[in-house]
Amino acid sequence: MSDLLGLTAATQAELIASGEVSGAEVFEFWRGRAAEDDLGAYLWVEEETPADPGRLPPVAVKDLFCVEGVPSSAGSRILEGYLPVYTATSVRNLQEAGAAVLGKTNQDEFAMGSSNENSGFGPVQNPWDRGRVPGGSSGGSAAAVAAGTAPWAIGTDTGGSIRQPASLCGIVGLKPTYGAVSRYGMIAFASSLDQCGPLTRDVTDAALMLRALEGRDPCDSTSLGLPEAVTLPSAERLDGLRFGAWGLAEEGLDPGVAEVCRRTLDRIEELGGGVQEIELPSAGHGISAYYVVAPAEASANLARYDGVRYGYRSPHYDDLLGMYENTRAEGFGEEVKRRIMIGTYALSSGYYEAYYGTAQKVRSKIAQDFAAAFEQVDFVVTPTSPTVAFELGERTADPLAMYLSDYFTVPMPLAGIPAVSIPCGLSEGLPVGFQIAGPAFSESRILDAAYALERTIGFEGVPVP
Amino acid sequence: MTEAVRQYEPVIGIEIHVQLATRTKMFCGCELSFGEEPNTRTCPVCLAHPGVLPVTNAEAVHFGLMIGLALGCEIAPSSIFHRKNYFYPDSPKAYQISQYDIPLCTGGRLGDVRIHRVHLEEDAAKLVHAGSSGRIHGAESSVVDFNRCGTPLVEIVTEPDLRSAAEAAEFGRLLQATLRRMGVSDVNMEEGSLRVDANVSIRPAGQASFGTKTELKNMNSFRFLERGIEAEVARQEQLLAEGGTIQQETLHFDPEAGSLTSLRSKEEAHDYRYFPEPDLVPMAPTEEMLVRARAALPELPAARAERLERELELPADTAKLLSFRSELGDFYETALAADSDHPRRLANWTINELTAAVGDGDPADTKLEPPVLARLVAMVADKQVSASAAREVLAVLIAKGGDPAQVIEAQGLGRAGEEELGDIVDRAIADNPDAVEKIRAGKQQAIGALVGAVMRETKGRADGGEVQQMIRAKLGE
Ligand SMILES: [Zn+2]
Numbered sequence: 031m032s033d034l035l036g037l038t039a040a041t042q043a044e045l046i047a048s049g050e051v052s053g054a055e056v057f058e059f060w061r062g063r064a065a066e067d068d069l070g071a072y073l074w075v076e077e078e079t080p081a082d083p084g085r086l087p088p089v090a091v092k093d094l095f096c097v098e099g100v101p102s103s104a105g106s107r108i109l110e111g112y113l114p115v116y117t118a119t120s121v122r123n124l125q126e127a128g129a130a131v132l133g134k135t136n137q138d139e140f141a142m143g144s145s146n147e148n149s150g151f152g153p154v155q156n157p158w159d160r161g162r163v164p165g166g167s168s169g170g171s172a173a174a175v176a177a178g179t180a181p182w183a184i185g186t187d188t189g190g191s192i193r194q195p196a197s198l199c200g201i202v203g204l205k206p207t208y209g210a211v212s213r214y215g216m217i218a219f220a221s222s223l224d225q226c227g228p229l230t231r232d233v234t235d236a237a238l239m240l241r242a243l244e245g246r247d248p249c250d251s252t253s254l255g256l257p258e259a260v261t262l263p264s265a266e267r268l269d270g271l272r273f274g275a276w277g278l279a280e281e282g283l284d285p286g287v288a289e290v291c292r293r294t295l296d297r298i299e300e301l302g303g304g305v306q307e308i309e310l311p312s313a314g315h316g317i318s319a320y321y322v323v324a325p326a327e328a329s330a331n332l333a334r335y336d337g338v339r340y341g342y343r344s345p346h347y348d349d350l351l352g353m354y355e356n357t358r359a360e361g362f363g364e365e366v367k368r369r370i371m372i373g374t375y376a377l378s379s380g381y382y383e384a385y386y387g388t389a390q391k392v393r394s395k396i397a398q399d400f401a402a403a404f405e406q407v408d409f410v411v412t413p414t415s416p417t418v419a420f421e422l423g424e425r426t427a428d429p430l431a432m433y434l435s436d437y438f439t440v441p442m443p444l445a446g447i448p449a450v451s452i453p454c455g456l457s458e459g460l461p462v463g464f465q466i467a468g469p470a471f472s473e474s475r476i477l478d479a480a481y482a483l484e485r486t487i488g489f490e491g492v493p494v495p
Numbered sequence: 496m497t498e499a500v501r502q503y504e505p506v507i508g509i510e511i512h513v514q515l516a517t518r519t520k521m522f523c524g525c526e527l528s529f530g531e532e533p534n535t536r537t538c539p540v541c542l543a544h545p546g547v548l549p550v551t552n553a554e555a556v557h558f559g560l561m562i563g564l565a566l567g568c569e570i571a572p573s574s575i576f577h578r579k580n581y582f583y584p585d586s587p588k589a590y591q592i593s594q595y596d597i598p599l600c601t602g603g604r605l606g607d608v609r610i611h612r613v614h615l616e617e618d619a620a621k622l623v624h625a626g627s628s629g630r631i632h633g634a635e636s637s638v639v640d641f642n643r644c645g646t647p648l649v650e651i652v653t654e655p656d657l658r659s660a661a662e663a664a665e666f667g668r669l670l671q672a673t674l675r676r677m678g679v680s681d682v683n684m685e686e687g688s689l690r691v692d693a694n695v696s697i698r699p700a701g702q703a704s705f706g707t708k709t710e711l712k713n714m715n716s717f718r719f720l721e722r723g724i725e726a727e728v729a730r731q732e733q734l735l736a737e738g739g740t741i742q743q744e745t746l747h748f749d750p751e752a753g754s755l756t757s758l759r760s761k762e763e764a765h766d767y768r769y770f771p772e773p774d775l776v777p778m779a780p781t782e783e784m785l786v787r788a789r790a791a792l793p794e795l796p797a798a799r800a801e802r803l804e805r806e807l808e809l810p811a812d813t814a815k816l817l818s819f820r821s822e823l824g825d826f827y828e829t830a831l832a833a834d835s836d837h838p839r840r841l842a843n844w845t846i847n848e849l850t851a852a853v854g855d856g857d858p859a860d861t862k863l864e865p866p867v868l869a870r871l872v873a874m875v876a877d878k879q880v881s882a883s884a885a886r887e888v889l890a891v892l893i894a895k896g897g898d899p900a901q902v903i904e905a906q907g908l909g910r911a912g913e914e915e916l917g918d919i920v921d922r923a924i925a926d927n928p929d930a931v932e933k934i935r936a937g938k939q940q941a942i943g944a945l946v947g948a949v950m951r952e953t954k955g956r957a958d959g960g961e962v963q964q965m966i967r968a969k970l971g972e
Binding site (some may be wrong): 093094095096101104109112114115116118160213214215216218219220228248249250251252326327329330334335336338339340349351354374377378383386 | 539542543544545546547548549550551578580582584587588589590631632637640766767769770773775776798
């Protein structure tokens, strides 16, 4: 049975389909693996095998997805012990496709962070080097898949929260087009950016999971689904495809990461693809725009955690205002409070145009940059993260350095377009992620290209000690 | 009030919040509440649980479009919702989803008053404060009932076109009648399905620019609105006459004490940090939606009053009453369809005798059928029954139904015949020698005593004028 550990989710699904192994056996195996997690990747693990575990291996679910009756706290003390009365559409879609919930994974509080160190329930260790971060905010999901305590997982990406931890943990992470997957039941961080997506062993698994996740949801007015059914990737060559490389000359890009990414560009050419450098003139302002838009939306989205109806309520108060203030002061972590304050300020009367208004303009310029780029090329490719996994505690005192971790991943959600990160090699013994972005709804094409590259790169997972 | 005070002209604008009579709430599937047990009409969405998203109620948009079209507004090709942020326990999300700079409808007019805008939003929850203060400050505890939370609201804002408290109340009644006629709201001010705020300022007569305005909040009847505005205008006039300045503030009118108290001044005004609601897509009404909204509009009170006045030559006040209370108008027009010979007399019977009997109720809820009223009125016109006897017949018809002729027959209310009446008059003359004496002496008013005696005797089955004529004839006058 321990054979399952080395298999992709798609292969396990085939074994279940052929009757070689039962869904219950697969669930049991992974439940045992998840229970043995010692990286801090899980906040909750299912204890019982469901009556009908389904045709797909079970899935690890980022804590911010509401699952009925299962603790769902978005990594925040303010929601500690909160039991949702409903299940997120994305999770239900997975359940209906045959993937049961295996457990809830650790994350940065309310998805605000790039290292998982902002979790209200402790950090997560990177299975490649336990002294290092797994990335964030979907750090628990990424670490669990990389460490083989989950066959696959879902996370959310707002400015890079799927792709960056996937990169730092050496797995595949896909952020779909905004609107491809329902946001209903995802505890909101920044509503105009948040998107659910897969964190998987390989590209085929990502496609298989996206197929189950996507779809228009009447409960989410901004959801559209994908216009065409997701096809499983099969490309062996990249003939005729044009790749626009962006960011390889950026200051702050680690030379080792740049080197591995350049080698990946060579492989694209070996497979018949064309590589050219492209400009995205406004994308460099992505971080600035992002850190206005996302906190602004978050300041409103997180205002409901007031101690009145559910979640934490401070025992220290004399009146309503005192209850609000102490509940929020005690319930939220430092980074969340920082962003609520930034967002509140950015929306204040007299500052709205200068901050929120300007950020929205930058956002449309970035979207225009991508639209112009896709006139010349089929895909935009970049390093996923400027560095490999950094050490725990290395950037916690320096929010700006932390924010720059998302330099290459922030422009895509600002433009609403899909992007995948695949592992493309090692630098200093740690995984490097390579990002492939395409126009809205081009998921199948992105995954096809990623699949061809994945085959030639032949990346091995976490080295067994 | 002194002459010096009279030189100011009031400038008044009205903001009306109307709860829409949709089946479900504005952004979730909960059914609207009508006095159910607290917190029984709730779901994760209207309780603002983590992860939920709003979905706009299509029926509320339809009603919003109907109102916009009825008021002659321009419908925005694409309008958006904003978040209006504030912390209070009646707002579970800590923001209200409302419309801000691009509302559903702009411009328009009702009567002589221009409409500034019409927009959609959601209602807040209801707070109940235990303890003597009745407010959240000083309350021993406060509880929240979320049944009302998320009820669809339409806010209608007028231009500052009103020039007196009476005009404001009159406009409010027309708007109320219009919305009631459209069936988009219960428009019940006491129950809060229609809430009125007034912006009040005064300016020296002839001055074009506006004075500083104050806002009168939440008056729960048009009578209180009128009295509140009067009180506020008087307060402002006195303040200016004494050389003071008007503060921009929100005021509460206490109808019992007739006093105004300040709720909050501008310095404490909230910064609502409005920004576009990212969870919703723009509302872009299709041609089909507009056609459907237009088709759903009934004849509105202002148009009906105009038609009744023009086609049936009813007096303006009568036509207005029949139009503002559309249940009366409907009853009247149904009766008129059965017998169209006496439109004015039928109208008078409807607005006087019928309303005296049913009060604010709907005559259609009684046993009286509209054609029966028309028949009764025709019998009065044809002098088959006296007016006062017909009133008694009407009371029976309202309570028990039936046919007027049968009721008259059964109760002996038919008009007294000439022979019978002659006998009664003879008796009255014989019984009242004093009055006869006086009449003969030229005191004409003394005839009233004789007429009264005859009317008492006939129990109202005779016509007063006819009785008088007969008395004069018999006395040889
Ligand atoms: Zn609800």
